[in-house]
Amino acid sequence: MELHPDDLKRIARLARLARIAVSEGEVPVLAGQLNGIIGLIDQLQAVDTAGIEPLAHPLDVVEALAQRLREDRVTETDQRDANMASAPAQENGLFLVPKVIE
Amino acid sequence: MGYEFSSLKSLHVALDSKRVSAVELATHFLDRTERAKDLNAFLHIDRERTLAEARLADERIVRGDAGALTGIPVAHKDIFVTRGWRSTAGSKMLAEYVSPFDASVVERLRDGAGMVCLGKLNCDEFAMGSSNENSAYGPVKNPWDTQRIPGGSSGASAAAVAAGLTPAATGTDTGGSLRQPAAMCGITAIKPTYGRVSRYGMIAFASSLDQGGPMARSAEDCALLLDAMAGFDERDSTSVNTPRAREPILARFSTAFALNANAGAPLQGIRIGVPKEFFGDGISADVAERVESALREFEKLGATRVPISLPRTTLSIPAYYVIAPAEASSNLSRFDGVRYGHRAKEYRDLNDMIERSRAEGFGAEVKRRILTGAYVLSHGYYDAYYLQAQRVRRLIGQDFQEAFKVCDFIMGPVAPHTAWKIGEKDNDPVAMYLEDIFTLGVSLAGLPGMSVPCGFDGRQLPVGLQIIGNYFDEGRMLAAAHQYQQATDWHARRPEGFA
Numbered sequence: 001m002e003l004h005p006d007d008l009k010r011i012a013r014l015a016r017l018a019r020i021a022v023s024e025g026e027v028p029v030l031a032g033q034l035n036g037i038i039g040l041i042d043q044l045q046a047v048d049t050a051g052i053e054p055l056a057h058p059l060d061v062v063e064a065l066a067q068r069l070r071e072d073r074v075t076e077t078d079q080r081d082a083n084m085a086s087a088p089a090q091e092n093g094l095f096l097v098p099k100v101i102e
Numbered sequence: 103m104g105y106e107f108s109s110l111k112s113l114h115v116a117l118d119s120k121r122v123s124a125v126e127l128a129t130h131f132l133d134r135t136e137r138a139k140d141l142n143a144f145l146h147i148d149r150e151r152t153l154a155e156a157r158l159a160d161e162r163i164v165r166g167d168a169g170a171l172t173g174i175p176v177a178h179k180d181i182f183v184t185r186g187w188r189s190t191a192g193s194k195m196l197a198e199y200v201s202p203f204d205a206s207v208v209e210r211l212r213d214g215a216g217m218v219c220l221g222k223l224n225c226d227e228f229a230m231g232s233s234n235e236n237s238a239y240g241p242v243k244n245p246w247d248t249q250r251i252p253g254g255s256s257g258a259s260a261a262a263v264a265a266g267l268t269p270a271a272t273g274t275d276t277g278g279s280l281r282q283p284a285a286m287c288g289i290t291a292i293k294p295t296y297g298r299v300s301r302y303g304m305i306a307f308a309s310s311l312d313q314g315g316p317m318a319r320s321a322e323d324c325a326l327l328l329d330a331m332a333g334f335d336e337r338d339s340t341s342v343n344t345p346r347a348r349e350p351i352l353a354r355f356s357t358a359f360a361l362n363a364n365a366g367a368p369l370q371g372i373r374i375g376v377p378k379e380f381f382g383d384g385i386s387a388d389v390a391e392r393v394e395s396a397l398r399e400f401e402k403l404g405a406t407r408v409p410i411s412l413p414r415t416t417l418s419i420p421a422y423y424v425i426a427p428a429e430a431s432s433n434l435s436r437f438d439g440v441r442y443g444h445r446a447k448e449y450r451d452l453n454d455m456i457e458r459s460r461a462e463g464f465g466a467e468v469k470r471r472i473l474t475g476a477y478v479l480s481h482g483y484y485d486a487y488y489l490q491a492q493r494v495r496r497l498i499g500q501d502f503q504e505a506f507k508v509c510d511f512i513m514g515p516v517a518p519h520t521a522w523k524i525g526e527k528d529n530d531p532v533a534m535y536l537e538d539i540f541t542l543g544v545s546l547a548g549l550p551g552m553s554v555p556c557g558f559d560g561r562q563l564p565v566g567l568q569i570i571g572n573y574f575d576e577g578r579m580l581a582a583a584h585q586y587q588q589a590t591d592w593h594a595r596r597p598e599g600f601a
Contacts, residue, residue, distance in 0.1 A: 010477075017476040018431060019438075019453070020469055021461035029529075030470070036532040037474050041420040044490045047497075054492030056310060058296045058548025059342065061499030062573060068339060082202035088445035095440050098452050 007031040106134060106266035107596060110174055110323045113269060117163055117173040124159035124173030128152050128218050131175050135220065135267045138600065141243045143258040143267060145180050146188040146222040155218045162216050170326055172216030177268040179259050180222040181229050182208050182314070183303045187219070191305045192227040192237040192255075195443045195463035205303025206335045207272055207314050215330040220268050226255035227465045228434065229274055229307045232282060232534050233527070234258060236467040241524050244287060245597040246563055250521040253283030259317045260287035265600040270327055271317045275551075276307050277422050278516070278541025280315045284553035285516035285566020290593055291317040292324050292580065295573045296548030297342030299328075300335035308429035309340070311422075311545050320593050321554065321583035325355040328576060346574045354577025359585060367404030368585050374400055375410035375509030380540055385518040388559035393515045396556035396567045396586070400513070403585055410505045410512065414498050418543040421498065423535055424478045424491035425546070430468075431475025437463060470531055499547040506572045511582060515540055516553045516566035540568060550576045554583045555592040564592075 011031055015022040022030065059065055080093055089096035105113060105127060116122045132149055152175075159173040183189040183201035190196045204212075211217040226236040234242040234257025244252040245265040252261040256273030260283035263271050273280045275293035284291035292315050299314040306312060316327035329352040334343040359368040376397065381390055401407060439445035439459030446458035464472070478487035505512060517537060527534045544551040549570055556567040571579040587593050 011473075014473045014476045014480075015457075017480060018469075018472045019435075019456050019460055020464065020472060021454075021457040023461075030473075033470060033531050034473060034477075036530075037423065037470070037535075038477070040532050040535065041424050041474075041478070041487060041491075043417065043420045044424065044494055045486065047417060047490070047494055049490060049493035049497070052493040052496055054489050055496035055499060056492060057340065058310065058495075058499060058546065059573065061496065061503060061547060065342065065344070068343070070336065079202055084441075085202065086199045086442035088439060088443075097440055098449065098455055100452050 007035065010034070105130060107319065108269065109320060110171065110269060110318065110326050113174050114170050118168065124156040124163065124218055125153055127173065128156040128175055128220065131220055131268055138265055138267055140248065141245060141261050141265060142240050143224055143242055143262040143265070144177070144221045145190060145192070145224050145239055148187065148221065151186060152218060152220055155212065159216045159218050169215055171211070171330055174217055174270065175220045175268055176211055176217040176270045176272065177220040177223050177259070177262055178208060178272045179225050179256050179274060181225060181274050181305050182272060183305060184208050184219070184222065187222050189222070189305070190239070191229070192225045192239060193463065193465065193468070194238040195437050197238070197444065199442055203303060206300035206337060207331050208303065210331055210333070211272070217270070223262060223271060224258035226257065227468050228305065228430070229255040229276055229279055230430070230467050230471055231255050232278070232537055233522070234283070235524065235528060236465055238465055243524070244521050245600050246288065247521065247561070249523055250563070251286070251524055253286035253521060255279040256317065257283045260284050260289055260291070263287070263289045263317050263319060264597060266596065269318065270323060272314060272331070273317045274304055274312060274314045275545065276311045276426060277545045278538050280317060281516050281541050281551055281553040281566065281568060282538070284317055286521040286564060288555045288564030288592070288595060289317055290320055290324050290552070290554055290583065291315060292328060292552045292576060293544070293550060294328060294332060294576055295550045297340050298332045298347060298574070298576070300338040300341055302335055302337040306433040308426040309433060310429060311426060320587055321552070321580045325352055325577070325580040325584070328580070349574070349577070351577045351580070355580045355584070358578045358581035369400060369582060370404035372405040372511070372582065373408050373509040374405050375408050375505050375512040377410050377412040377415065377505070377512060377514055379412050379415035380514030384536070384539070385515060386520070386559065389515050389518060389520065389565050392557035392559070392565040393567055397513060399586060399589060403589060408509045410509060412501050412505060412543060414494065414501055415539065415543055417494055418498055418546055419535060419539055421491045421494040422538070422542040422546060423474070424487050425495065427471040427475035428479050428488050429475070431472045431479065434468070434472055439463070467531065495546045498543050502543070502547045502549060511579060512570040514568055516568040517541070520559045520561070520563035520565060544570050549573060550579060552579055552583055554586060555595070557592055
């Protein structure tokens with residue numbers, strides 16, 4: 001498949017935004033699939049939505065439910081060990097990552 | 103033993119009268135699962151853990167502390183996190199993940215209802231897919247034809263119930279993931295109103311759409327299960343606590359058509375809206391015909407048919423495939439290889455570590471959706487795609503409310519086709535997305551939707567009837583489906599080789 005230079009730029013930009021490494025070999029197939037998806041979602045552009053408010057919570061169609069808030073207090077017990085049990089690397093209760101500043 | 107295709111009610115009677123123990127039942131289903139390994143339905147089985155839960159259930163029964171579901175086995179879609187059991191979301195990303203807590207649904211069904219967990223069920227990775235081929239742990243096979251997909255994303259939940267490996271399963275539905283696999287495997291499922299079932303501990307895909315629900319062999323079984331699963335949960339910020347949401351589902355289920363029960367026309371006065379857009383060109387003739395004969399059956403039961411229009415049915419596809427990927431790209435940003443999840447072995451620096459961990463940990467469809475999400479949310483495109491999709495979402499919701507002015511339920515097919523062959527649509531994401539056409543609108547509107555078996559196509563593959571209700575009308579929808587299932591036996595058919 002013929003790849004447009006803009007497709008390559010787009011994939012590189014999206015991969016960077018999404019923090020997903022995309023290898024050169026993956027680009028042709030991925031570009032074709034994403035172009036297909038973008039073609040599909042472009043159908044939205046033709047819809048007249050003047051004066052229509054965006055809908056985030058589906059039940060707002062019938063009644064605007066106020067976002068529920070809770071009291072600002074500690075509700076969880078300390079489960080540091082359990083919460084860190086799945087960390088790929090840790091030491092002394094801290095997550096380990098590669099050195100960021102030399 | 104003969105319990106594999108029993109109703110939950112008859113399992114309860116057998117347990118209650120001590121004809122069978124919870125341990126015996128659990129053992130029976132575990133043995134069946136062992137023999138049906140080829141379906142690839144279960145991702146995690148732990149006999150000892152299951153039997154320990156069953157012993158607790160037996161103690162409750164002996165103590166006289168048992169409810170309608172105590173001691174009955176259930177299996178959970180691996181989107182619900184579980185302490186002690188694996189919680190992978192069908193992803194390599196979470197292969198080694200150990201959840202420090204149980205999802206609310208898991209907790210309610212075990213600690214509240216006393217159900218016994220048989221294990222964790224395969225699914226499309228992070229619930230993204232319509233065929234269960236997107237699991238990092240391999241595709242699931244449809245018990246009606248093992249060359250075919252079971253539907254998705256709750257494909258294994260549907261396959262396991264259809265094959266009699268469990269009497270009940272949990273699933274989740276973001277754009278049809280409870281209804282479509284139920285249709286393709288010939289079982290019954292209901293996606294509740296958004297906010298009805300707690301999302302706490304449900305690994306997030308698209309938070310404004312995700313909703314858990316039951317999958318079982320009949321509407322009556324689903325009513326019992328949904329009643330136990332549903333209810334306000336303060337740990338889910340979008341859990342609904344209005345008077346309507348607090349009405350007990352089971353009571354509504356039992357009383358909805360009770361007055362008419364002896365009249366021979368129990369659904370008298372019920373108006374069924376039939377959207378013309380659900381019977382267009384893209385639908386298979388077999389599916390259209392099976393659904394049409396189900397509608398005639400409902401008429402025999404006393405209901406009347408009203409032609410309606412849901413003019414934005416086709417638009418629900420692009421609207422969904424903007425909103426769901428947008429939310430997915432935000433939700434899945436948590437997988438960075440730092441706090442939990444897969445971490446790449448080799449990397450240059452922190453950023454490279456994150457990018458490689460995500461490249462290795464996520465499968466192709468998940469990556470496509472994250473990239474699509476990044477695109478529609480990115481600078482310069484946000485208004486044109488994301489906000490525009492949310493505006494269309496409101497219009498779609500309003501279309502349904504317009505329709506419900508003239509009808510009680512909306513009915514049509516769940517999916518345009520029956521189960522396709524494994525691998526058939528593998529490399530064509532858009533072709534796969536188009537198959538979701540009849541389920542996406544309901545999800546965008548946050549409405550409850552059911553799938554009810556209504557016959558078979560020429561290849562003996564199940565066809566599902568979709569029943570759509572207005573917000574919080576699940577009890578009445580289940581009751582109407584129950585009336586249909588009293589008059590028909592499609593839901594009681596069993597796949598050869600598993601009967």
